[in-house]
Amino acid sequence: MQLTSPRLRAALLAAASLTLVAAVLPPPKALGIGDRLFPELGNPGYDVLSYDLSLTYKDNRSPLDAVTVIDARALEDLERVNLDFTHGTVASAEVNGEPARFESAGEDLVLTPAHPVVAHTPLRVVVRHTSDPRGRDDGGWVTTEDGLAMANQADAAHRVFPCNDHPADKAFFTFRITVPAGLTAVANGLPAARPVRRSGQPTTWTYRTLHPMATELAQVSVGSSAVPFGTGPHGLPLRDVVPAADRQRLEPWLKKTPAHIAWMEERVGRYPFENYGVLIARAKTGFELETQTLSLFESGLFTAGAYPEWYVESVMVHELAHQWFGDSVTPRTWSDLWLNEGHATWYEALYADGLGKYSLERRMREAYQRSDQWRAAGGPPAAPKPAPPGEKIGLFRPVVYDGSALILYALRQEIGADAFDRVERRWVAEHADSTAGTEDFVRLASREAGRDLEPFLKPWLYGATTPPMPGHPEWSAKAPKAAPAGPKAAVKEVPKKA
Incomplete structure (x- = not known):
């Protein structure tokens, strides 16, 4: 048969070429x-x-x-x-x-x-x-x-x-x-x-x-969404996405974002992206999530009336903090997840402390009491255990949240608040729009402290048990018999009812 169509000839020749290539390659x-x-x-x-x-x-x-x-x-x-x-x-x-x-x-x-x-x-x-x-x-x-x-x-x-x-x-x-x-x-x-x-x-x-x-x-x-626009610090464009029927009800929460951004910028520097907003979805996910420039929230967090206002705000700050820690500076490997979640939890806890509702020291002390249990269950913060088969979300355990924020608290106790603040600012500035890992963080902290911090940080990052807390020799890693009164963990990937 004569091939008269150039397009048909080309298609058949391409198919024949693919067949020949595939025939000599091992199975994919x-x-x-x-x-x-x-x-x-x-x-x-x-x-x-x-x-x-x-x-x-x-x-x-x-x-x-x-x-x-x-x-x-x-x-x-x-x-x-x-x-x-x-x-x-x-x-x-x-x-x-x-x-x-x-x-x-x-x-x-x-x-x-x-x-x-x-x-x-x-x-x-x-x-x-x-x-x-x-x-x-x-x-x-x-x-x-x-x-x-x-x-x-x-x-x-x-x-x-x-x-x-x-x-x-x-x-x-x-x-x-x-x-x-x-x-x-x-x-x-x-x-x-x-x-x-x-x-x-x-x-x-x-x-x-x-x-x-x-x-x-x-x-x-x-969805059937309303998209309110606003302006944040330095003229930053704000864009929220909410169910149209809930817009008026959610407006008071949306108005809190500019102040949250200003609060974060005071601590770590300018917001790193082109815009920001919250996406509030009518869905039951069991988590909130820091998708870049547009953080995902369950509508029930804001509308169910189950949580105090300060708690909801601290969750909003948690996801906002991820825009610096996790989104702009992205983990090089999933074992570096503690750098995301530890920092977001740190600023969430610091914000709640500033509201006078749940002191940072109390939260860190309570985390210290549970840290050994968390490490036994999930591995140390910088070398977490893999999630069980079929439960990839199981990677997001308490040890990468409060258990990792505890490392940042220990670092601040060890090197002082001024040096710690310099570490935080330089971390997000030097690694913006790129990836970084645990070794990078240890090197940067050592540089700002003027001494090698690896001997101090390595047990906190990789140890099976929790090291002594600088400045708090009275703290014990032995968990109390009953959990103290306090808020539920303000984290995203762990179901709130857990």
Whole structure:
């Protein structure tokens, strides 16, 4: 048969080429970058520069149609390109403009390009797929009463879109979200185009981040939402996303954000991103989450009347503090999680102390009494035990919250408040928009203290038992028989009823 169509000839030749390449390669396998807690998370061989995600939402009963475009740079020669992706159906894939063979291996989507990718050259991947929000309770899409939101921490972004799903590989994001008439879509960052609304027709909303972001911090909200705008310190744009029916009821809480930002800036420096706001969703998640520039909260935290005002505010400050600690300065490995949660808990506790409701010293003393139990159950703060199979959220234990804030309290006791404040400011300034780990923090603290702090900090970070607390020889690590009266732990990933 004579092939008269150039396009048909090209398609058949590409398919034949892919078949030949696949025939000489070993079977695909899931890869990872060797994270101690998530060994198959992330993928070697390339550095993602940007994601461009197009999502078309119909309703909560239907998978979203999606196109993910990844621009990256190859770090080595690649005969295959592994992406983290599951919970969706792939229709087609391209690598550098040519069709690529695609297969699944574990939770990886493995692409075999028509031609191997050469080291130190641009790499563009296009995947057309679905993104399924139905019937999942292991992260990714969160179903709300009127739509969807995202909760990707720790390893759930690849349940939404193909990606290099490890915080060590931060990238810029563009979101293009098409939703039915009457619904609003919001994502991280700033609007990149004005949505065009036509009566009864779907609307596409576009957003773009101005700073790199870890995949676990991506956020997309779809719903019957109101989007109030405001201004924070130094003219910072504020944008909140709330159920439209609850806007008036939630307004007093939204008005607290400028003061919270000013309070944090007094302690650690300027807010690190292009905007900020709170996303309040009608959903029961059991946690709050610091998605970059747009922190996710359950509506019940504000509307149920179950918590005192000071407690709710301290939770808001916890998630805000993450914008510096965890979002701008992102952990290099998941074992460095204590740097996120310890710092957010520290500023949450410091804020509550400033309100005169729950003193910092009392909270740290109570944490000290439980620290040995927490270390036995979850491992030391900087070397936590892996979560049980099927319970990835189990990584977020008390030892990485109050147990890690306790390390910061001990450090301040050891080097003094002035040196400690310098450590905090330099940490977020020197590592802004990048990743950092425990060793980096120890080096910086040592530099500010004028002496090697590794002998002091190592037992706090890695010890099976809790070291003596400087300045408090009377403190005991023996837990009392009954828990003292006090607030529930103001943390996000642990269910509040736990």
